[in-house]
Amino acid sequence: MSSSLSFFSLHENTNWKQGHKNVRKTAGQLIADRKSLDRVFIRPDDENSKKTLVKYMEQILFGLHDFLNRHVGVTEEISINELAKSYMDVTISDHPQKDLGQVIEEIIKDVAPKAVNVASPYFIGHMTSALPFFMVHLKAITAALNQNVIKMETSKVLSVIERQVLAKIHCLIFKQSQAFYQAHVQNTRTALGAFTSGGTTANMTAMWVARNRLFPPKDDFSSIEEDGLSKAMSVHNTDRVVILVSCRGHYSLRKASGILGLGNKNIIALDIKPDHTIDTDKLKQTIQDLKQGGRTKIAAIVGIAGATETGTIDPLQTLADICEQEQIHFHVDAAWGGPILLSENYAHLLSGIERADSVTIDGHKQFYMPMGTGMLYFKNALALDAIAYHARYVNRKGSVDLGIKTLEGSREAACLILDASLKIMGSKGYALMIDHGIETARAFAKKIEARPEFELVTPPVLNILTYRMVPISFRKKMETAQGQDRKRLNQELDEINIRIQRIQREAGKSFVSRTRLKLVPEDDFMVVVLRSVIMNPYTTEDILDDILDEQEKIYHMF
Numbered sequence: 210m211s212s213s214l215s216f217f218s219l220h221e222n223t224n225w226k227q228g229h230k231n232v233r234k235t236a237g238q239l240i241a242d243r244k245s246l247d248r249v250f251i252r253p254d255d256e257n258s259k260k261t262l263v264k265y266m267e268q269i270l271f272g273l274h275d276f277l278n279r280h281v282g283v284t285e286e287i288s289i290n291e292l293a294k295s296y297m298d299v300t301i302s303d304h305p306q307k308d309l310g311q312v313i314e315e316i317i318k319d320v321a322p323k324a325v326n327v328a329s330p331y332f333i334g335h336m337t338s339a340l341p342f343f344m345v346h347l348k349a350i351t352a353a354l355n356q357n358v359i360k361m362e363t364s365k366v367l368s369v370i371e372r373q374v375l376a377k378i379h380c381l382i383f384k385q386s387q388a389f390y391q392a393h394v395q396n397t398r399t400a401l402g403a404f405t406s407g408g409t410t411a412n413m414t415a416m417w418v419a420r421n422r423l424f425p426p427k428d429d430f431s432s433i434e435e436d437g438l439s440k441a442m443s444v445h446n447t448d449r450v451v452i453l454v455s456c457r458g459h460y461s462l463r464k465a466s467g468i469l470g471l472g473n474k475n476i477i478a479l480d481i482k483p484d485h486t487i488d489t490d491k492l493k494q495t496i497q498d499l500k501q502g503g504r505t506k507i508a509a510i511v512g513i514a515g516a517t518e519t520g521t522i523d524p525l526q527t528l529a530d531i532c533e534q535e536q537i538h539f540h541v542d543a544a545w546g547g548p549i550l551l552s553e554n555y556a557h558l559l560s561g562i563e564r565a566d567s568v569t570i571d572g573h574k575q576f577y578m579p580m581g582t583g584m585l586y587f588k589n590a591l592a593l594d595a596i597a598y599h600a601r602y603v604n605r606k607g608s609v610d611l612g613i614k615t616l617e618g619s620r621e622a623a624c625l626i627l628d629a630s631l632k633i634m635g636s637k638g639y640a641l642m643i644d645h646g647i648e649t650a651r652a653f654a655k656k657i658e659a660r661p662e663f664e665l666v667t668p669p670v671l672n673i674l675t676y677r678m679v680p681i682s683f684r685k686k687m688e689t690a691q692g693q694d695r696k697r698l699n700q701e702l703d704e705i706n707i708r709i710q711r712i713q714r715e716a717g718k719s720f721v722s723r724t725r726l727k728l729v730p731e732d733d734f735m736v737v738v739l740r741s742v743i744m745n746p747y748t749t750e751d752i753l754d755d756i757l758d759e760q761e762k763i764y765h766m767f
């Protein structure tokens with residue numbers, strides 16, 4: 210390809226507006242024509258063009274990296290309302306407005322600083338954090354290859370790799386025999402799991418499978434997918450289908466129940482014990498109550514391995530016993546906690562997960578992958594048949610395409626990113642990050658307890674904890690307050706903690722999130738707590754001290 214046709218070298222041969230070296234001199238000169246389309250689509254292969262391409266990649270990698278490293282703070286101090294004012298124009302220009310170099314520069318200078326620097330070690334509020342730098346390279350590879358793992362025709366080896374990675378993680382969870390994996394890893398008639406777009410769609414798919422398996426063929430009813438829910442329920446003498454989970458369950462389960470036509474009221478949010486895990490006695494009682502009359506079916510019991518708000522883990526062995534005895538689908542939502550299995554020191558916390566029927570794990574959480582990857586695993590390699598769909602143009606009957614058994618249609622080859630990352634990090638590399646998070650959270654809990662103006666609300670089982678500020682002036686009153694007085698004092702504390710969290714967030718140096726929890730299960734009210742998620746390996750104990758200092762300072766400035 211000649212360099213004069215190249216999109217990139219053309220910049221060097223063209224005159225640019227003063228002060229904007231990337232914009233042509235004559236007004237409105239970027240033209241959308243066949244020539245410029247060629248420049249965009251045809252990869253440059255002459256030396257100059259390659260250099261320009263590399264320069265742009267450097268601009269992205271180092272420009273953003275410099276920004277992420279330089280800005281210790283989390284974000285610029287500017288309100289979302291102010292920002293919105295700059296993003297009101299809804300016109301699409303006829304011709305190109307900017308070239309690639311200019312767009313990259315603008316994103317680095319104008320967008321990134323107003324985004325949230327989730328890479329900051331002071332960002333300890335959500336399940337999103339810094340990524341190992343190589344993730345950017347791996348993401349670029351999947352974009353460059355642009356494989357669609359919905360079908361072999363657009364992915365070929367990537368579909369085979371996907372099966373291999375799924376089997377690796379399946380083995381981490383379910384620890385089946387080598388013979389089992391050799392039988393299934395590349396067996397196109399079975400599926401050990403599926404990559405999804407996130408934990409929500411993984412949970413949704415799990416509930417979809419559980420619901421469908423609840424209604425086997427009977428009389429003239431063939432399947433719920435074909436005949437619909439009302440026929441399924443009438444043929445199977447069912448009035449109601451429920452899913453049982455503790456009140457710590459993620460709200461994606463409610464979405465799933467809504468979409469599946471079960472009604473999200475039929476997600477029964479069970480009581481928890483003081484340690485925020487499901488009360489299994491109440492669970493057993495609920496199952497017995499629901500069985501009365503024989504017209505309610507339980508589609509699944511969901512155990513949580515790393516609750517979103519508290520990081521707590523349900524007693525998975527006991528749940529597995531109950532599910533086994535009652536013949537109920539046992540799903541473990543390990544969207545957050547699943548990768549703990551890679552840590553020799555802490556894998557035991559998930560004991561019982563291997564007895565699940567299905568397991569959700571997010572890639573974009575503790576596998577430290579870029580946004581957009583979840584996974585769902587089934588112990589039974591035929592379970593996903595319950596949601597198989599075919600189309601004439603793709604995923605035909607008898608075809609080997611993985612897209613037959615996924616909620617999503619087109620999917621990125623996220624398997625390549627996870628596979629590469631597992632190779633680069635090894636389980637020990639992941640364990641370093643996981644152990645750091647858990648141990649730093651434990652140290653943080655001690656710091657909170659040592660400060661007279663803070664109260665630890667939920668200690669960390671994993672790397673999530675909650676706490677709140679209880680100023681000294683409240684302490685004495687709180688010790689003796691009962692009933693409405695106690696409620697009122699807690700409401701005052703809520704206001705204090707909301708204000709602290711808001712001011713700290715808006716100041717933009719550090720970030721913890723907030724939620725509401727019951728202090729003890731018997732309470733008829735919830736209190737505001739500050740929530741911290743420690744997953745950045747560079748979040749040190751000193752940084753945590755800074756964050757607490759800042760919160761104290763904010764309170765004393767009220």
Ligand SMILES: Cc1ncc(COP(=O)(O)O)c(C=O)c1O
Nearest residue numbers: 407408409459461517542544545
């Ligand atoms: C326990 C749990 N399950 C499911 C989800 C949903 O995951 P996603 O946001 O990837 O859809 C989350 C997200 O925070 C979660 O914490």
